[in-house]
Amino acid sequence: MKSIEKIKNVYFLGIGGIGMSALARYFKYTGKNVAGYDRTQTALTDTLQEEGIDVHFEDDIRNIPSKWNPAETIAVYTPALPDEHKELNWFKSQPIGLFKRAKVLGLIANEKSAIAVAGTHGKTTTSTMVANILNKTPKGCGAFLGGISKNFGSNLVLPKEESPWIVAEADEFDRSFLHLQPLLALVTSVDADHLDIYGDKARIVESFEKFISQIREEGKLVIKKGVELDTSKTKAQVFTYSLKDDTDFAALNLKLDEASGTYGFDLKTPDGIIANCKMEYPGLVNVENAIGAASLAWLAGVSANELKAGIQDYQGVARRFDVRFRSEKKIYIDDYAHHPEELKAFISSVKALYPGKKVTGIFQPHLYTRTRDFAAEFAASLDLLDHAVLLPLYPAREEPVKGVSSEIIFDKMTLEAKQLMEKSELENMLKNDQNEIILTMGAGDIDRMVKPIVELLQQEQGV
Structure with missing residues (x-):
């Protein structure tokens, strides 16, 4: 790949994705010309356009900027694009560097001291907590996040010039995290998922073990208790964390404030107790995620007061x-x-949090x-x-599979209601x-129902 410093133009195929949009913002803020395609207009693509990034929604090569010098241009694509995508195939035929998102993220993160958070679930919240601490x-630090942080109002945190740290979400989809060579890393979970990519859980475990083997020799690895990985495949020093088990990092004296619904605890570290942490x-x-985030921050040299402030100040991630x-x-x-585990x-x-409530x-x-x-x-x-x-099931990038619908989950449930x-x-159900x-749950377009549900409840409750 050409040196990032020599690149003047970056085109994104799938620019509206949460990981892609963070990279697009990064290149825009560092002075590059940025444009891209996405299939669907969303609130995120609207924000990118407001920030001066040219985004279009038709798969048409005529929308690709024609004045960009190929020698100063790269294209970044998501593996979720179909093989027949016209713009993707046009770039394949051109003398322009074409790279997966994960490759580009790795090049940026590996230039600094990367802190990578991996796991089949929990990584977005945990990595955002690390960045906040x-x-x-x-x-400070830079960060490429898998969600919109409420603290930063973005999925991107630009690093200060003197900051050594880049926090990155280490995504196992399509083995993307194998482009990262972090100094510090954490694994929250290794469950069977993305079986369309991996085939079975054994191959997922194999991929995670390859990831931890890429941690720098002088680095450190934190693994949640119960996650079974062969840690002999890494030269990094290994630590464990959990919510309240006997691990290197854990919560002691965990207490729920019923009035606010929040938790307080003392943080156990290998060097003693950090008392009176509050979320x-x-x-x-999220307390468990905070223990994981705190372990990385502690290993990065953050002081007790800075760590406590970052935990208490955490405002969450959209969705x-x-x-x-x-x-x-x-x-x-x-x-x-x-x-299912999420x-x-x-x-x-x-x-x-709400015992006895329906x-x-x-x-x-x-x-x-x-x-x-x-x-x-x-x-x-x-x-x-x-x-x-x-x-109804949200298909995302997939074609229908015969006999598969939401009904196959429904038929296996024992719940009467x-x-x-x-x-x-x-709307009619919620009224009655x-x-x-x-609760609304899912990674599809259910997010479009959030605002109407809020408005319905406001009207119903007279708020």
Whole structure:
């Protein structure tokens, strides 16, 4: 690849993706000409256009800037694009560097001291927490995040010139994280997922073990207790973390403030206790994520006061345990959960936070292959609800698979209060259901229902 400094123009194929848009912003803010294509207009693509980035939504090579010098141009693409994509195939025929997003992220992150957060779930929240803690230090950090941080108002944190750190979400999809060579790394979970890419869990484990083998020799690795990886494949020093087990990093004296729904704890580290940590953000699962984030920050040399400030100041990520409405009678929380283990963790955290309350969960399955491969596990997680609503499956990048729909999850559920429903029927259901806690869950276009649900609840509750 050409030196990043010599590149003047960057074109993105799939610019509206959360990881792609962070790179687009990075190149724009560092003085490059940036443009790109995406299939769908979203709030994120609107924001990119407001920031001066040219975005279009038709797969047409005439929209590619014609005045850019090929010798000073690269194109970045997402592997989610179909093989027949016209613009992608045009770039393949040109003397222009064409790279996957993960390759470009690796080139940027590996130039500094990278802090990589990997795992089949929990990595967006944890990496965002790490970035928030490090930005309480004088040198700060840069970060490429998998969600819109409420603290930063973006999925990109630009590094200060003197900062040694780049925080990066290490994505296992398409083995993207194998382009990273971090100094510090953390693994939150290794569950079966993306079986359309890997085939079986053994190959996922193999890929994670390859990832940890790429940590720098002088580096450090933190693994959540219970994650089974062969750590002999890394030369890094290995630490463990958990919510409250006997690990190198853990929460001691964990207490729930029932009035605010938040938790306080003392942080156990290999060098002693950091007392009186407090999270203003709800959810027991987020306390566990905070332990992981704190372990990386501690290993990066952050002081106890900076660490505590970063944990307490954390405001969350859009669509991660995102409390969108709260009144005396009802609470509405939106979450990106789209894997059975994510659903289980999210629903269990809500139940722990609001014991005795009726919880209605609305779930949109994501991908035919994931729904097919984990129908029984999805059913078991959704059975934790008091009332479950399943929306039609969101296919994303996939073509239909015969016999696969939301109904195969529905049929495996034992919960009596369950419904299959079109999105158009949600408003009437919410008006008539005696719900106290409402959850929306999924990685598809269910996010478009969030605003209408908030408006309905505001009207209903007179807020």
